[in-house]
Every structure is written in structure tokens, then in C-alpha cells.
Amino acid sequence: xxxxxxxxxxxxxxxxxxxxxxxxxxxxxxxxxxxxxxxxxxxxxxxxxxxxxxxxxxxxxxxxxxxxxxxxxxxxxxxxxxxxxxxxxxxxxxxxxxxxxxxxxxxxxxxxxxxxxxxxxxxxxxxxxxxxxxxxxxxxx
Numbered sequence: 001x002x003x004x005x006x007x008x009x010x011x012x013x014x015x016x017x018x019x020x021x022x023x024x025x026x027x028x029x030x031x032x033x034x035x036x037x038x039x040x041x042x043x044x045x046x047x048x049x050x051x052x053x054x055x056x057x058x059x060x061x062x063x064x065x066x067x068x069x070x071x072x073x074x075x076x077x078x079x080x081x082x083x084x085x086x087x088x089x090x091x092x093x094x095x096x097x098x099x100x101x102x103x104x105x106x107x108x109x110x111x112x113x114x115x116x117x118x119x120x121x122x123x124x125x126x127x128x129x130x131x132x133x134x135x136x137x138x139x140x141x
Contacts, residue, residue, distance in 0.1 A: 004050055008080070011073070014122045018056040021123050024122035025100020028054065040064050045067045075105075079119070079127040083136055087116045093130045094118045102128075 012018040015033060023027045035041030040061040046054040063070045065095035086092055090108045091138030097120045098104050108130065117131040 007045070007053045007055050007057055008048075009055040009057055009062065010122075010124065010126050012056045012063040013059060014123070015042055015044065015056060015058055016122055021100055021102070022046050022054065022056065025102075026096060057066050072123060075125050075127045079129050081129045081131055083131050083133055083138055085132070085137060087132050090118060090130050090132050094120060097122075097128070097130070 010018070019030065019033060019098060022044075023030050023032075023046070028048070030044050030046045033042050033044050035043050038057075042061070043055055043057040046056075048054050059070050075109075082093065084093060087108075094104060094108050101123055102120040104118065104120045105127070106119040111117045111131075113133075115131055115133040115135075117129055117133075119127060119129050121127055
């Protein structure tokens with residue numbers, strides 16, 4: 001298999017709330033909710049970086065499409081890492097997320113591996129790590 005991940009889909013309880021969080025709160029670009037005319041079709045896509053999108057889709061629709069029952073979620077099943085260029089940018093993104101309605105679960109601090117990072121959960125409990133790792137700086141930085 002060639003690694004060609006192009007969409008990361010998060011199952012959400014309230015699609016409109018999630019769109020507001022990611023679009024208005026975090027400033028991610030989107031065309032809003034599409035596919036609402038289709039049963040189980042309403043979804044929103046956000047541009048992350050070239051060739052990669054974040055999708056938010058109702059958990060019930062994701063379960064239906066996958067042929068699974070909706071099951072309890074756990075914040076520790078997966079985290080999304082947002083690597084930034086400076087320690088100050090970690091603090092700025094953590095504050096932006098908190099202002100947008102995220103729950104800060106671990107304030108930004110020095111990490112045991114030598115970087116600087118903090119964790120927040122979006123309104124559906126999805127765990128995000130905002131990290132400055134000098135060995136893995138974003139492209140073009």
C-alpha cells in the first residue's frame with residue numbers, strides 16, 4: 001500500500017457545532033455543509049494542507065456507511081498532531097482552540113522528548129496535540 005491519506009474523517013454528534021468550531025473558531029477553510037439533500041450525506045470538508053482534508057460527518061452517518069453500530073468513543077483512541085514552527089505558536093493555537101470552545105486537557109509545556117506541546121479536545125472530544133518539535137518542523141519553515 002502506498003500512503004495516500006487524503007481525508008481524515010471525524011465522527012461528530014452535532015455537524016453545525018463542529019463546522020462552527022473548525023471554521024469560525026480555528027479558521028479552517030471550508031465550503032460548509034454539503035450533501036444535506038442525501039440521507040446520511042451531510043458532511044463538511046476543511047482544507048488542511050495540499051492534498052489533505054479534514055471531514056466532519058455525523059457519527060450515525062459514518063456508522064451507517066461503514067456498516068457498524070454507533071459505539072462509545074474514547075479520546076485516547078487517536079490524536080491528531082498539529083506541528084507548528086515555534087513554542088509561541090503552540091501557545092497561540094492552544095489559546096485559539098480554548099476561545100473557540102475546546103477543552104484544554106493538558107496545558108502547553110516542555111515535553112519529555114525535548115519539544116513543547118499541549119492537548120485539547122474539540123467539542124466532540126477528539127484529541128488534538130499542538131506541538132513544536134524542532135526535528136519535525138512543518139514544510140517550508
